[in-house]
Amino acid sequence: MIGFHAKNIRKSFGGRIVLDLDLHFSGTGIHIILGSNGCGKSTLLKLLAGLIQPDKGKIVPQPGQGAPVLVPKPDGLFNSSVYKNVAYGLKIHKISGMARSERIDDVLQAVSLTHLQKSNALTLSSGEKQRLCMAMALAVQPDVILLDEPTSSLDPHNAAQLEQIILQMRQGEMMVILVTHNISQAKRLADTVTFMNSDTQAAQYSSEAFFKTFDRDGLDGYI
Amino acid sequence: MLIDTLSRAMLLIVHCDKDLLEIVFLSLRVTCTSIFIATLFGLSIALLLEILQVPGKAIAVSFLNTLTGLPPVVVGLVLYMLFSRTGPLGFLDLLYSPSAMIIAQTVLATPIVAALSHASIRAGGKCVRETAMGLGATKFQALVAVFVDARYAIMAAVAAAFGRVVAEVGAVLLVGGNIAHHTRVMTTAIAMEADKGDFELAIALGIILLSLSFMVNIIFYFSQHKGEKK
Numbered sequence: 476m477i478g479f480h481a482k483n484i485r486k487s488f489g490g491r492i493v494l495d496l497d498l499h500f501s502g503t504g505i506h507i508i509l510g511s512n513g514c515g516k517s518t519l520l521k522l523l524a525g526l527i528q529p530d531k532g533k534i535v536p537q538p539g540q541g542a543p544v545l546v547p548k549p550d551g552l553f554n555s556s557v558y559k560n561v562a563y564g565l566k567i568h569k570i571s572g573m574a575r576s577e578r579i580d581d582v583l584q585a586v587s588l589t590h591l592q593k594s595n596a597l598t599l600s601s602g603e604k605q606r607l608c609m610a611m612a613l614a615v616q617p618d619v620i621l622l623d624e625p626t627s628s629l630d631p632h633n634a635a636q637l638e639q640i641i642l643q644m645r646q647g648e649m650m651v652i653l654v655t656h657n658i659s660q661a662k663r664l665a666d667t668v669t670f671m672n673s674d675t676q677a678a679q680y681s682s683e684a685f686f687k688t689f690d691r692d693g694l695d696g697y698i
Numbered sequence: 699m700l701i702d703t704l705s706r707a708m709l710l711i712v713h714c715d716k717d718l719l720e721i722v723f724l725s726l727r728v729t730c731t732s733i734f735i736a737t738l739f740g741l742s743i744a745l746l747l748e749i750l751q752v753p754g755k756a757i758a759v760s761f762l763n764t765l766t767g768l769p770p771v772v773v774g775l776v777l778y779m780l781f782s783r784t785g786p787l788g789f790l791d792l793l794y795s796p797s798a799m800i801i802a803q804t805v806l807a808t809p810i811v812a813a814l815s816h817a818s819i820r821a822g823g824k825c826v827r828e829t830a831m832g833l834g835a836t837k838f839q840a841l842v843a844v845f846v847d848a849r850y851a852i853m854a855a856v857a858a859a860f861g862r863v864v865a866e867v868g869a870v871l872l873v874g875g876n877i878a879h880h881t882r883v884m885t886t887a888i889a890m891e892a893d894k895g896d897f898e899l900a901i902a903l904g905i906i907l908l909s910l911s912f913m914v915n916i917i918f919y920f921s922q923h924k925g926e927k928k
Contacts, residue, residue: 526831545832551825553847563843564833615833 476537477503477618477650479523484532486518494518496677497532498669505641505651507661507682510671516654519671520545520621523652543619543652546612549604549628552596557588557607560596564615582610586640602633609640620644622653626660638664662686707901718899722906725883728796729864732803737856739804740811741845747816748823749841759816765809773805774872781873794875799883802869807859814858818851819844850921857918861911 478501486494494515510516521527524545553560565575583589586606626634644651665682781793792798823844830840867885874881884903891900
């Protein structure tokens with residue numbers, strides 16, 4: 476079983492508490508975190524990824540579970556080729572030789588970027604950059620993958636393409652935790668929804684129960 | 699007269715005049731050595747500024763930026779006083795030696811390398827570090843990734859520092875003394891030959907200096923261009 480217990484975690488920046496919650500995430504599938512700006516969604520993701528540490532409480536992963544991978548933001552792509560960007564995570568995880576090349580080829584094919592593998596990552600379009608970010612994370616083959624508003628800057632066509640890739644992850648027995656503002660997207664993708672009302676209030680639902688409980692108009696008032 | 703002097707200067711270059719080559723090679727030796735040392739120091743300072751989270755960091759960065767505009771003649775004067783026989787470092791016997799010139803140019807170049815490298819690392823560093831750590835890198839591996847990602851900007855910083863010190867005259871003249879066959883470099887030789895009214899060698903050295911600056915600027919331009927994020 477894959478999962479996390481964010482146990483009574485508290486995080487503050489500059490004396491302001493941005494997150495003070497106790498949450499569980501368990502099981503494969505797509506777990507959506509919905510909430511308004513500033514309610515601590517991105518902070519929660521960074522805590523889960525281990526990029527920052529909580530002031531209080533701790534993140535407890537299930538025993539034997541691999542470290543989660545946070546899908547990079549397009550601004551954080553390396554100034555090198557598409558191929559080398561994907562190779563970075565594999566190098567970090569000490570995967571070399573044929574295994575590395577095969578994985579890179581596979582993920583580039585999965586995100587339709589094989590033809591651009593020699594191009595500099597910074598010269599790609601927004602949609603291509605976002606797909607490359609997904610490839611970088613997927614190449615590592617993590618148990619848990621964390622995404623922070625991956626489609627926020629994409630046009631509908633590219634957003635749909637990315638959603639397809641995310642849906643394929645569900646079949647790969649992965650736990651996907653995705654932060655979004657997009658209610659329609661949440662409806663299309665979610666297995667469970669964590670709804671953060673504020674930095675201290677969050678409720679968790681199955682996707683079906685959530686969209687039964689909250690109608691779209693009600694949600695628009697929050698998000 | 700100008701054309702005549704120019705053609706004689708070109709002949710000096712074409713015939714690889716012995717004195718001319720000696721001056722050019724000493725200039726390159728002094729500048730390249732100082733740039734090498736300044737790169738080591740400058741990158742270390744940039745690294746420290748990036749990883750240290752201490753109060754007063756903003757003041758340290760501002761101070762470093764101020765040092766990029768150090769007047770060479772002031773640096774030369776301070777080092778002259780330090781290295782002179784009665785100065786606190788007089789026992790090292792460095793005054794009027796290529797070593798003193800290397801130290802002077804290192805003092806001038808280090809803040810440039812450090813400030814420009816740190817600025818570029820700071821600009822893109824946070825995002826790149828998050829990418830690396832998000833994919834499982836340790837803090838050290840992420841820091842390496844940040845430096846590797848900023849390589850073109852660092853190259854541009856080194857090229858800028860090279861351009862500044864290779865054309866510098868005040869500091870090397872004060873601590874080097876422009877001694878023939880010992881501490882005479884391109885800039886000090888140009889100043890002296892022009893004073894003597896012997897423009898032939900001065901123009902030949904000027905052409906070489908200008909060519910060097912042009913080459914460095916070409917590197918600077920392409921490094922910056924490659925380092926630009928779209």
